[in-house]
Every structure is written in C-alpha cells, then in structure tokens.
Amino acid sequence: MSTIDSAPSVEDERARRTLVAARAQRERDRRLRYRDLTLSIAAPIVLVLLWEVSARMLIIDPRFFPAPTRILAAGIDMVRSGELWAHTAPTLVRLLLGGGLGAIAGIVMGLLMGSSRALNATLGPLFSALYPLPKIAIFPILLMIFGPTELPKIIAVFITTFFVMQIASVSGVWAIDRKLLEAGTAYGATGFDRFRFVVLPGAMPFVFSGLKTATGTAVVVVTAVEFTGASETGLGYLIWNSWQLFIPEKLYVGLLVIGIIGAVLTALLSRSEKLLLPWRRG
Structure with missing residues (x-):
C-alpha cells in the first residue's frame, strides 16, 4: 500500500520541481532581456557624453569632432x-x-x-x-x-x-x-x-x-x-x-x-x- 501511495507523491514532486525550474528560467530570461536593453541604451549615451566632454575640454579637436550638442x-x-x-x-x-x-x-x-x-x-x-x-x-x-x-x-x-x-x-x-x-x-x-x-x-x-x-x-x-x-x-x-x-x-x-x-x-x-x-x- 505504501509503495502505491508513494508513486503519485514522487511524480508530484518531479512536476513541482519542473515547474519551479521553468519559472526560474523565465525569470532569468526576463532579467537578461532587461540587462541587454539597459546596456544597449547606456553604451551609446556614455560614448556621446565622453565625446561631449572631450570636445569641450579640447581633448579632441572640436574643428574636426564638434561636440554632439x-x-x-x-x-x-x-x-x-x-x-x-x-x-x-x-x-x-x-x-x-x-x-x-x-x-x-x-x-x-x-x-x-x-x-x-x-x-x-x-x-x-x-x-x-x-x-x-x-x-x-x-x-x-x-x-x-x-x-x-x-x-x-x-x-x-x-x-x-x-x-x-x-x-x-x-x-x-x-x-x-x-x-x-x-x-x-x-x-x-x-x-x-x-x-x-x-x-x-x-x-x-x-x-x-x-x-x-x-x-x-x-x-x-x-x-x-x-x-x-x-x-x-x-x-x-x-x-x-x-x-x-x-x-x-x-x-x-x-x-x-x-x-x-x-x-x-x-x-x-x-x-x-x-x-x-x-x-x-x-
């Protein structure tokens, strides 16, 4: 009797673990998407800011590289x-x-x-x-x-x-x-x-x-x-x-x-x- 009763519990446990793993994977994918989006937006902004500062401080020649503004x-x-x-x-x-x-x-x-x-x-x-x-x-x-x-x-x-x-x-x-x-x-x-x-x-x-x-x-x-x-x-x-x-x-x-x-x-x-x-x- 115990063997018969234990079978469903094992299957239930496997299903629960599978569900938890799937949720964790979806959460990880969501975090990675947000991270990628943030990096794709931040990278050009940082480069433009560096260009602006470099042109204003004459680190680069503003005649050839005018400030982004x-x-x-x-x-x-x-x-x-x-x-x-x-x-x-x-x-x-x-x-x-x-x-x-x-x-x-x-x-x-x-x-x-x-x-x-x-x-x-x-x-x-x-x-x-x-x-x-x-x-x-x-x-x-x-x-x-x-x-x-x-x-x-x-x-x-x-x-x-x-x-x-x-x-x-x-x-x-x-x-x-x-x-x-x-x-x-x-x-x-x-x-x-x-x-x-x-x-x-x-x-x-x-x-x-x-x-x-x-x-x-x-x-x-x-x-x-x-x-x-x-x-x-x-x-x-x-x-x-x-x-x-x-x-x-x-x-x-x-x-x-x-x-x-x-x-x-x-x-x-x-x-x-x-x-x-x-x-x-x-």
Missing part, C-alpha cells in the same frame, strides 16, 4: 529649414526603389537557379564573374549611357542588391535538407506545391540574412554614388558638400541620418523575419 543644434536648424528632408527624401527613394526592385529580382532569380540545375549551369558562371566587379566602378558607364539623371543611381543600387540576394537565395535552396525534399515528394508535393511548401520556407532564413546584408551594402552604394558630381541632392551629396565647405556639423548630421536609416531598415527586416518565420523565433 553642436551637431544636434545644426540638425534641428536643418529640419526647421527643410534642408535635411530635401536631402533625405531622394536618398530614401533611390534606396527603396533600386533596393526593393533589386531584392525582388535577385530572390526570384536565385530561387529559380537553385531549383533548376540547367539554369544555374547557364547563368551561374556569368553571375560569378559579374558579382566581384565594384559597383561604383560601373557607375561611370551608367552615366555615359543614361546621363546625369536618377536612373543611373537607381540602377547602381539595383545591381548591388540583385547580386547579394541572388547568391543568398541560391544558397538557401541548396542548404535545404534533402530529407525534407524527400518527405515532400513522399506526401505528393510536386511542381508549384513543392516549391511553395518545401523550397520557399526552407530558403527563407537565407533570404532574410541576404536582405540584411544587401541593406547595408545598398546604403553604402547609394551614399557613394551621391558623392559624385552627378548628384546635387541626397545625404551623400550633403556629406561631400559639407566636407568641401568645411561644415563638420552638417557632415555628422548626414552620417547620423544614414546610420538611422540603415538601423531602421535592418530592424524592420528582423521584425518581419520573426513574423513570417515563427519557427525561428527561438
């Missing part, structure tokens, strides 16, 4: 006058239009090449030869063909994003576990159904990784093409013109806005990845 004041003046938006809007249009179209084209082409051995054999060597070419070096050719219009800038961003996404998408298809493909075939997934339910979900983690890489690269390229004399608008032009006129406050404002754009786009992609790929949230 001066940069902030210059940024506020540029917002009020509309100058900052006049340069930010063209950069965003070039980035979103060229980058968006390039990403879509690159993903489609990469998925097709990853799924078709013949297509990959046909276009793979060509793309491998074109990808290493510096996109900035191609920009003068685009200017000769299309003239100093918006099209060369958009095409430069398009090309940059296209190749990054094509490579990422092909890699995503090739990285799919063959057991998943075999399981899909066993359950009758063929043709478009196989692509929709097996290939596409399996490649999406690589696609999102490629999107994050392509975003950073596209921001660099759009800023670089705006440095040239072919543009009199954009954050790149703002930075270059501020350097020529030696107005460092405006130069740093341009750099700050570019950094914010890149960070916001990357955060949006990370959020989209969590929503579209719920099995990767862990």
Whole structure:
C-alpha cells in the first residue's frame, strides 16, 4: 500500500520541481532581456557624453569632432529649414526603389537557379564573374549611357542588391535538407506545391540574412554614388558638400541620418523575419 501511495507523491514532486525550474528560467530570461536593453541604451549615451566632454575640454579637436550638442543644434536648424528632408527624401527613394526592385529580382532569380540545375549551369558562371566587379566602378558607364539623371543611381543600387540576394537565395535552396525534399515528394508535393511548401520556407532564413546584408551594402552604394558630381541632392551629396565647405556639423548630421536609416531598415527586416518565420523565433 505504501509503495502505491508513494508513486503519485514522487511524480508530484518531479512536476513541482519542473515547474519551479521553468519559472526560474523565465525569470532569468526576463532579467537578461532587461540587462541587454539597459546596456544597449547606456553604451551609446556614455560614448556621446565622453565625446561631449572631450570636445569641450579640447581633448579632441572640436574643428574636426564638434561636440554632439553642436551637431544636434545644426540638425534641428536643418529640419526647421527643410534642408535635411530635401536631402533625405531622394536618398530614401533611390534606396527603396533600386533596393526593393533589386531584392525582388535577385530572390526570384536565385530561387529559380537553385531549383533548376540547367539554369544555374547557364547563368551561374556569368553571375560569378559579374558579382566581384565594384559597383561604383560601373557607375561611370551608367552615366555615359543614361546621363546625369536618377536612373543611373537607381540602377547602381539595383545591381548591388540583385547580386547579394541572388547568391543568398541560391544558397538557401541548396542548404535545404534533402530529407525534407524527400518527405515532400513522399506526401505528393510536386511542381508549384513543392516549391511553395518545401523550397520557399526552407530558403527563407537565407533570404532574410541576404536582405540584411544587401541593406547595408545598398546604403553604402547609394551614399557613394551621391558623392559624385552627378548628384546635387541626397545625404551623400550633403556629406561631400559639407566636407568641401568645411561644415563638420552638417557632415555628422548626414552620417547620423544614414546610420538611422540603415538601423531602421535592418530592424524592420528582423521584425518581419520573426513574423513570417515563427519557427525561428527561438
């Protein structure tokens, strides 16, 4: 009788310990999230304060590294006058239009090449030869063909994003576990159904990784093409013109806005990845 009575108590004790351990783990995870959030906020604040103090005490040359308060004041003046938006809007249009179209084209082409051995054999060597070419070096050719219009800038961003996404998408298809493909075939997934339910979900983690890489690269390229004399608008032009006129406050404002754009786009992609790929949230 005692043996029979003791069995439930042992199971109850195990369940209680499991529950306590789970609660402790959740509490630990919560503390770690708060700690990480605090560190991520505190680190840049400390750096900015050190910069401010160093500039005011002339530890660093304020002509080249103006105090953050001066940069902030210059940024506020540029917002009020509309100058900052006049340069930010063209950069965003070039980035979103060229980058968006390039990403879509690159993903489609990469998925097709990853799924078709013949297509990959046909276009793979060509793309491998074109990808290493510096996109900035191609920009003068685009200017000769299309003239100093918006099209060369958009095409430069398009090309940059296209190749990054094509490579990422092909890699995503090739990285799919063959057991998943075999399981899909066993359950009758063929043709478009196989692509929709097996290939596409399996490649999406690589696609999102490629999107994050392509975003950073596209921001660099759009800023670089705006440095040239072919543009009199954009954050790149703002930075270059501020350097020529030696107005460092405006130069740093341009750099700050570019950094914010890149960070916001990357955060949006990370959020989209969590929503579209719920099995990767862990």
